[in-house]
């Protein structure tokens with residue numbers, strides 16, 4: 001057996017001490033200022049306008065699809081392609097939320113969907129939720145172009161690809177939105193944790209609401225007022 005890495009825990013001892021200190025001195029342990037600082041810093045580093053932090057990469061995938069359903073960018077029964085080489089919780093939310101999963105073959109030499117394997121399904125897809133397996137996505141530029149030509153919504157599961165770049169562009173910046181995992185074995189860890197990134201304001205606002213079980217409490221005041229006007233009452237959107 002070949003280990004991918006020696007230990008998933010970078011500077012384990014020091015990290016545990018720093019974590020214990022943080023827990024001892026923090027005013028609040030649930031989401032607060034530190035979470036917002038992390039989201040803003042992450043969005044800036046990634047080069048996207050918005051980042052929404054959640055408890056895992058799996059939840060990031062789930063709230064992303066739920067948010068897109070809520071704002072009508074996806075609808076029940078839509079066909080969502082996914083990389084055949086992926087993680088179970090990339091596919092699970094597709095099934096759970098009443099979308100139709102369509103596996104797309106991956107190439108042995110790129111470990112990802114290629115323009116050729118995508119072509120086989122191109123006429124049937126409404127969305128493509130691509131996985132950048134271990135940061136490999138050599139042909140993502142061409143895939144994005146194909147998706148654009150066929151009106152297919154491109155999303156990236158970048159849970160394994162933080163920091164990788166293709167043609168100078170960070171993976172996670174090719175589609176409407178992208179997801180990340182901060183599980184202990186990944187590049188950057190919050191022990192458990194995940195993120196969704198997007199440049200789209202409407203998707204962002206809905207992500208904040210889905211994360212809060214439909215409440216609009218994480219939105220700015222003017223956005224809350226706008227939504228209340230649009231719907232007549234405080235809306236309740238899909239609960240996760």
Ligand SMILES: Cc1ncc(COP(=O)(O)O)c(C=O)c1O
Nearest residue numbers: 056057058087159160181182183
């Ligand atoms: C491609 C991919 N998607 C989603 C996930 C789920 O992330 P998490 O373990 O943080 O729930 C993983 C986890 O390794 C993954 O590799």
